[in-house]
Amino acid sequence: MAVRRQYNLQGTNDFLIAAVVLLGLGIWAVKDGWFPSPRVLERHPRQVELRAPGDGTVLDVRVIPGQSVLSNQVVGVFQPSVAGGSTRQDNVELRSPALGTVVEVKVARLDEVKAGSVLMTFAPDDIFYLFNKSLAVLSLIGAVVCLVIHRAVR
Secondary structure: OOOOOOOOOOOOOHHHHHHHHHHHHHHHHHHHHHOOOHHHHHHOOOOEEEEOOOOEEEEEEOOOOOOEEOOOOEEEEEEEOOOOOOOOOOOEEEEOOOOEEEEEEOOOOOOEEOOOOEEEEEEEOOOHHHHHHHHHHHHHHHHHHHHHHHHHHO
16 A cells, blocks of 8 residues: 655745746836936937037048948048138048947038038947847746746645
8 A cells, every 4th residue: 555645845935036026127127128218328329429520521431321330430531621711620530439330321422511410320239228128028037937836836
C-alpha cells in the first residue's frame, strides 16, 4: 500500500512582489521610452539642428540625407559675410553636432543664409529610447508571468 505524504507549505507573496516591482519598472520605462519629459528630451534629443554661425554663404555641403556622420565631422563649409567689405574673413568648417544620421539638408551650395538659420538636421545615434522601449516590453511581460505564477501556486 502506497503511503500518501502530505506537505503543509506556507505560500509566499514573492511572485506578487516581483510582479508589482516589474510593473512599476515597466510603467516608468514606457513613460521614458514613448512619452519623455522635456528634461529627458533635453539630455537625449531625437533631432539636433546645425545652425548658421552668422550671416554668410554656404560654400559647400558635404553630406546628403540618410548619410551617417561622426561627431565633429566636417559636413560643409561656410563663408561669413564681411562687414564693410574691407577685410576678408576665413571660411568656417561646419561640423556635425552629434554622431548619427543626416535627416534633412535645408541648404544647397552657394545659398545665402542668416545667422541662426537651420542648415541641417541630424538624428543622433542614441540607444536611450530603444533601451527604454525594450525594457518596458520585457518588464511588463515579466510582471504578467510573475502574476500568473503567483496565482498558480497560491
